[in-house]
Amino acid sequence: MKSHAKVVVIGGGVVGCSVLFHLARHGWTDVVLLERDELTSGSTWHAAGGMHTINGDPNVAKLQKYTISLYKEIEELSGQATGVHLTGGVLLAATEARLDWLRGMVSKGRYLGIDLEVISAKEAAELMPLIDPGQFVGAVRNKEDGHLDPSGVTHAYAKAARKLGAEVERFTKVEDIVRRPDGLWRVITNKGDIIAEHVVNAGGLWAREVGRMVGLELPVLAMEHMYLITEDMPEVADWNAKTGTEIIHAVDFDGELYLRQERGGMLMGTYEKANKVWSEFSTPWDFGHELLEPDIDRIAPSLEVGFRHFPAFQKTGIKQIINGPFTFAPDGNPLVGPVRGLPGFWVACGVMAGFSQGGGVGLALSNWMIEGDPGADIWAMDVARYGDWATMAYTNAKVRENYSRRFSIRFPNEELPAGRQLKTTPVYDTLSAKGAQWGVSYGLEVPLWYAPEGVKDEFSWRRSTDFDHVGTEVAAVRDGVGLSEISNFAKYKVTGEGAVAWLDRMLACKLPRRGRMTLTPMLKEDGRLIGDFTLANIDDSEWFIAGSGIAEQYHMRWFEAHLPKDSSVQMEAVGQKLTGLAIAGPKAREVLAKVTRADISNAAFPFMAVARMDIGMAPCLVGRVSYTGDLGYEIWVAPEYQRAAYQALAKAGEEFGIGLFGSRALNALRLEKNYGSWAREYRPIYGPLEAGLDRFVAYGKDADFVGKEAALAERREGGKLRLRAFVVDATDADVIGDEAIWHDGVVRGWVTSGGYAHNSKKSVAMGYVPKEIADKPDGFEIEILGKRHAARIQAAPLFDANFERMRA
Numbered sequence: 189m190k191s192h193a194k195v196v197v198i199g200g201g202v203v204g205c206s207v208l209f210h211l212a213r214h215g216w217t218d219v220v221l222l223e224r225d226e227l228t229s230g231s232t233w234h235a236a237g238g239m240h241t242i243n244g245d246p247n248v249a250k251l252q253k254y255t256i257s258l259y260k261e262i263e264e265l266s267g268q269a270t271g272v273h274l275t276g277g278v279l280l281a282a283t284e285a286r287l288d289w290l291r292g293m294v295s296k297g298r299y300l301g302i303d304l305e306v307i308s309a310k311e312a313a314e315l316m317p318l319i320d321p322g323q324f325v326g327a328v329r330n331k332e333d334g335h336l337d338p339s340g341v342t343h344a345y346a347k348a349a350r351k352l353g354a355e356v357e358r359f360t361k362v363e364d365i366v367r368r369p370d371g372l373w374r375v376i377t378n379k380g381d382i383i384a385e386h387v388v389n390a391g392g393l394w395a396r397e398v399g400r401m402v403g404l405e406l407p408v409l410a411m412e413h414m415y416l417i418t419e420d421m422p423e424v425a426d427w428n429a430k431t432g433t434e435i436i437h438a439v440d441f442d443g444e445l446y447l448r449q450e451r452g453g454m455l456m457g458t459y460e461k462a463n464k465v466w467s468e469f470s471t472p473w474d475f476g477h478e479l480l481e482p483d484i485d486r487i488a489p490s491l492e493v494g495f496r497h498f499p500a501f502q503k504t505g506i507k508q509i510i511n512g513p514f515t516f517a518p519d520g521n522p523l524v525g526p527v528r529g530l531p532g533f534w535v536a537c538g539v540m541a542g543f544s545q546g547g548g549v550g551l552a553l554s555n556w557m558i559e560g561d562p563g564a565d566i567w568a569m570d571v572a573r574y575g576d577w578a579t580m581a582y583t584n585a586k587v588r589e590n591y592s593r594r595f596s597i598r599f600p601n602e603e604l605p606a607g608r609q610l611k612t613t614p615v616y617d618t619l620s621a622k623g624a625q626w627g628v629s630y631g632l633e634v635p636l637w638y639a640p641e642g643v644k645d646e647f648s649w650r651r652s653t654d655f656d657h658v659g660t661e662v663a664a665v666r667d668g669v670g671l672s673e674i675s676n677f678a679k680y681k682v683t684g685e686g687a688v689a690w691l692d693r694m695l696a697c698k699l700p701r702r703g704r705m706t707l708t709p710m711l712k713e714d715g716r717l718i719g720d721f722t723l724a725n726i727d728d729s730e731w732f733i734a735g736s737g738i739a740e741q742y743h744m745r746w747f748e749a750h751l752p753k754d755s756s757v758q759m760e761a762v763g764q765k766l767t768g769l770a771i772a773g774p775k776a777r778e779v780l781a782k783v784t785r786a787d788i789s790n791a792a793f794p795f796m797a798v799a800r801m802d803i804g805m806a807p808c809l810v811g812r813v814s815y816t817g818d819l820g821y822e823i824w825v826a827p828e829y830q831r832a833a834y835q836a837l838a839k840a841g842e843e844f845g846i847g848l849f850g851s852r853a854l855n856a857l858r859l860e861k862n863y864g865s866w867a868r869e870y871r872p873i874y875g876p877l878e879a880g881l882d883r884f885v886a887y888g889k890d891a892d893f894v895g896k897e898a899a900l901a902e903r904r905e906g907g908k909l910r911l912r913a914f915v916v917d918a919t920d921a922d923v924i925g926d927e928a929i930w931h932d933g934v935v936r937g938w939v940t941s942g943g944y945a946h947n948s949k950k951s952v953a954m955g956y957v958p959k960e961i962a963d964k965p966d967g968f969e970i971e972i973l974g975k976r977h978a979a980r981i982q983a984a985p986l987f988d989a990n991f992e993r994m995r996a
């Protein structure tokens with residue numbers, strides 16, 4: 189075994205082997221994979237080997253499509269058979285709501301290049317003969333489904349990697365990992381040490397244990413999972429003989445089942461409701477090639493549905509039940525990327541669909557390690573989407589929930605109950621008493637809307653029970669004044685003698701002068717966005733930044749990686765040490781004036797001013813800015829004062845009819861201003877010109893800000909895409925996000941977000957289209973629930989296009 193390597197990959201499951209292969213293919217060949225046993229000794233060996241392209245997140249779906257396309261290449265390169273059977277499949281819907289969900293998937297598939305087609309239940313039964321079509325209302329056909337040999341694929345990755353110069357050391361257990369003072373990693377194994385620049389934790393079932401070696405508690409948990417294999421079935425033999433083809437895959441969402449042919453019989457697996465965690469706190473090192481005891485009672489309810497939906501199973505014996513563990517992150521997507529605070533330590537774990545996702549994970553991680561960027565939008569898989577609030581108990585609750593809902597519909601207005609009331613702010617009970625309906629963002633409870641007594645969300649793809657009430661909240665803001673809680677923003681404090689120069693380099697904007705704020709994009713070296721913030725210069729020595737709450741860890745990882753080594757800059761993520769309130773609407777100034785002695789006249793405290801001032805008795809930081817696009821103020825206050833500030837504002841607002849508004853109303857308000865938001869409109873695959881944020885980029889400033897050259901090139905060459913707002917002729921359902929945008933009968937773009945703008949009484953969608961058609965006056969359609977609706981570009985905001993209200 190070598191004593192030094194550029195990269196040590198820990199774990200010889202499908203994911204570790206894919207990472208190794210991709211590193212080698214990308215040119216890093218001084219790389220070694222360490223496996224404590226034989227390859228495939230974790231979850232990999234007993235997987236059912238199913239693979240599919242669809243995923244709720246379009247970017248993950250793209251990587252799944254890549255994974256499936258890769259198998260031919262690694263088979264040829266390695267000479268190792270992967271056993272791929274590209275049978276195609278049907279996704280079955282037993283309810284109209286499920287069919288609506290599938291229609292949304294088809295719409296996404298159009299711009300992702302995934303060939304999906306809505307078919308009738310009868311047509312599905314013609315493709316997959318075991319189906320009772322009377323049990324279903326429709327289906328979607330997917331030509332890119334199939335299965336493979338899990339061991340063959342893993343060995344093919346490993347052999348291909350070896351051919352490219354990588355090394356694999358089996359029976360080599362990593363026992364500890366120590367960071368040396370020179371920044372290199374000492375990887376301690378039962379066969380000696382390896383010193384490495386980078387370490388990748390692809391430990392699968394033992395990812396937690398490997399994480400703990402460096403003081404990291406990863407939010408992953410293994411669940412038991414069962415599938416059965418039947419005796420040979422005459423129906424299968426008949427079909428094979430008659431058509432010369434295998435029986436295609438089927439996913440029966442309402443039965444929570446997946447099926448495929450296995451030799452002369454069928455394989456049926458289920459994500460059962462009464463699920464079971466495996467090895468809750470730690471994974472035994474002596475676990476390897478054994479299976480778990482099957483528990484047919486647990487899966488009986490799903491099997492009953494399966495026997496009804498696929499009647500041939502009723503007459504067939506079960507040959508074998510496989511029960512094995514595999515790991516999940518709280519939301520079921522992988523955990524990939526560099527770990528904040530541990531330079532050179534990377535994770536590729538929590539991969540619950542290794543044969544659909546392993547290739548994409550390997551590609552993204554190798555790009556990231558070698559190029560400094562994953563090369564794709566992998567936010568949905570980024571390990572930084574979790575913070576330290578994702579504790580072991582939280583993970584346990586969410587993983588169980590996610591497993592039991594693996595095939596369940598999640599409606600756009602549906603909030604899931606597990607892991608809730610974890611982080612709350614001091615006004616939580618007060619707002620609950622006012623009818624607040626809560627959602628969750630980065631572990632924090634956030635008010636979505638305020639329901640009158642006896643009203644609650646009815647889950648639906650269409651406008652629902654909240655519609656009129658959100659309209660009332662919107663009207664409160666536009667007609668008078670509204671009050672909302674905004675603690676879910678990420679907040680950062682930057683100080684130190686080097687702060688000005690550093691911020692000037694990190695952020696693309698012109699730095700604001702003392703007492704002023706600005707909006708600012710933050711760019712990567714490739715000139716694309718990595719953040720968008722409000723930057724406030726409080727007093728030339730202290731800077732305050734507000735940004736997307738869900739990206740706190742993501743942004744801190746970036747900021748910290750760029751901090752000067754000489755301690756001249758201090759940066760802190762303030763988190764909930766600072767909570768937030770906002771007031772907005774034409775009467776907002778009159779409300780604020782009643783509770784502060786500060787001069788907040790337009791002359792003294794104009795748009796984008798910032799100052800410390802007391803609100804009632806509470807010391808606050810107040811910025812004159814509002815995401816509603818109205819006259820408004822964002823108020824930052826220590827949690828011990830939040831209630832006092834809230835009470836003062838609520839009382840002062842009484843005479844103006846102040847109304848509470850939640851994030852759904854905020855969405856309706858920002859849409860009629862064409863304002864985008866991080867993780868929807870603004871993502872790391874778009875340039876500032878494409879995203880319409882170029883007006884905040886100080887291209888001409890002296891500072892050599894990160895991404896400047898590339899941003900100048902984008903401006904010169906024009907980029908490829910444009911973000912546009914559309915008014916959609918929608919009737920009872922608005923866009924959610926990820927729908928296809930058509931132009932002249934061809935799919936040309938995708939929706940990033942949208943909804944109903946109550947004040948303008950228009951259905952609005954935001955999304956990207958190629959720049960060539962971005963100013964076309966007509967020809968656009970947006971697909972909602974399988975129907976195309978005429979849409980028009982709304983270049984000027986529907987509300988206050990001349991910014992008179994905001995600046996009044």
Ligand SMILES: Cc1cc2nc3c(=O)[nH]c(=O)nc-3n(C[C@H](O)[C@H](O)[C@H](O)COP(=O)(O)OP(=O)(O)OC[C@H]3O[C@@H](n4cnc5c(N)ncnc54)[C@H](O)[C@@H]3O)c2cc1C
Nearest residue numbers: 199201203224230231232236237238362392393541542543
């Ligand atoms: C019953 C069942 C059915 C499934 N069906 C499918 C399916 O149809 N399709 C699909 O895509 N997925 C399926 N899966 C999931 C799939 O198996 C996993 O997604 C995949 O195996 C994860 O691979 P991995 O490499 O991340 O982890 P693992 O396979 O667990 O590999 C981790 C490896 O790391 C090694 N290791 C850990 N710690 C150390 C250490 N300290 N030193 C050295 N080596 C170490 C382990 O020995 C192990 O070999 C199924 C899983 C189960 C249990």
